Amino acid sequence: MALVVVGSVAYDGVETPHGRVDRMLGGAATYISLAASYFTTVKLVAVVGDDFAGEDAGLLASRGIDLTGLERVPGGRTFFWQGVYSADMNDRTTLRTDLNVFADFNPKLPESYRREPYLLLGNIQPALQAGVRAQMDGARLAGGDTMNYWIHDFRGELLETLKGWDFLLINDSEAHLLSGERNLRRAAAKIQAMGPRTLVIKRGEYGAVIFHEGCHFMAPGYLLEEVFDPTGAGDCFAGGFMGYLAGRGVAADGAPLDFAELRRAVIYGSIMGSFCCERFGVDRFRTLTREDIEARYREFQTCTAF
């Protein structure tokens, strides 16, 4: 059973202390799909211009990603984002955002996507996310990501959207902003009361915490020797998390979510985020194998068991 992924496919210009790339494949839905593709079949929904390169579509297709829902706008240009990271890579400054065809993105799911049980909504306008959710009203496990901008300026729409979600993945500063609580446990309780019974709070290099039915599980971040480019790490976390659950068929039959599977999904999320940072952009996914992923899973076990 496949995972439907909705969000941005873009070109990025990125500068980190390790180098600079003027234009490369990027976008939340790209990173999510690539990470998830190691675990399950992915069906992508996004929009690009006619500048979208054949080799980039080829990379996605080579990972088995269904591109039926990848709309191409004739005469349009693909979303472009440019940013520069601070020396410690914990902050980044946006230098340029050209929404281009993404400005009018109004995702319409192909018929062949609508009966899938799994839906992961990348960070787009909350009303659009709700619209996709409505097109997949049979989904067993649906949820996604959001960001400070929507939390702050589209709060009403976002709260309405969250009511229909089974899970939400956000980072700690977004959790504070959404809940008004500084304390992580109390923030989580407030957010769960908004709709998503399963909440993953990402903490950057420190890993992530998942909250579910009064329990929580803490996954550390992998200690990389070298972070080349953190772009997309959070999206790869989401892709690894939901890709693993979809690949295992968790809750597809309407059974309750198994917390043991959720824990493993968080570890796979952390793993996919860590691989993402090892090269610029999506480069790591050109060579990464499922065996590499399993080796890192065993490393996580070694580094956390007591």
Place this chain on the structure above:
Amino acid sequence: MALVVVGSVAYDGVETPHGRVDRMLGGAATYISLAASYFTTVKLVAVVGDDFAGEDAGLLASRGIDLTGLERVPGGRTFFWQGVYSADMNDRTTLRTDLNVFADFNPKLPESYRREPYLLLGNIQPALQAGVRAQMDGARLAGGDTMNYWIHDFRGELLETLKGWDFLLINDSEAHLLSGERNLRRAAAKIQAMGPRTLVIKRGEYGAVIFHEGCHFMAPGYLLEEVFDPTGAGDCFAGGFMGYLAGRGVAADGAPLDFAELRRAVIYGSIMGSFCCERFGVDRFRTLTREDIEARYREFQTCTAF
């Protein structure tokens, strides 16, 4: 076999978003000793003035802490520190530091302390730390803590001192400053090459990582519902860590350090740091029991196993 603890015993004035206490028992050696006392016999070395209250000595004695090495300076006043925490308690501003009798602290170990196998040096001037180490040259497991001030202004002395240490416990910003490396793994490798084969890097609310013989282990921070006062949490971590190892007799016979025991020691460190934050100052230790600690150990297992 006992753990010898050397450092400051002080009075603190502390303000956090939860309240304010003008004067209460504090100091690194106080927190270390109280935390370690749940696991092993502690022998304290520190200096106080004749304003040091009988009830404060009584609290330490009630936990079985040997006060033979607690020097009292007639006519002197005890070290006083006053500080205020930021709203999120991640930063603090020192309002006042009166070193008082601590300015002339030159620790001299009682004869009854010198043949103990375990030594934990709180954050004092590196040359004084080295002097204590020399008085306990038979110690099997010796090390301690330091801070930005010594790393920056007493670098030569500190590097000399570190050569004689088996372990070092510092926080992540100190690790960066000491090693010149931002990356945690590379920072750890450089610091281990300075002397301490076992290195614990504390990461505040995110827990800690221990590096030992090419391996590492990551312990999360306990997710408290409410942090009342973070003062002393890092020292309680150190006390829990070394207290556990001493209580288990680890390496007392000259055997190599067992990494499984080191992992558990880091978890106990994280636990003792978490309890410390639940009340102002040392208050939590007035009621805390070993059973409470074991219950939290089991909670850590539940929240981290996958």
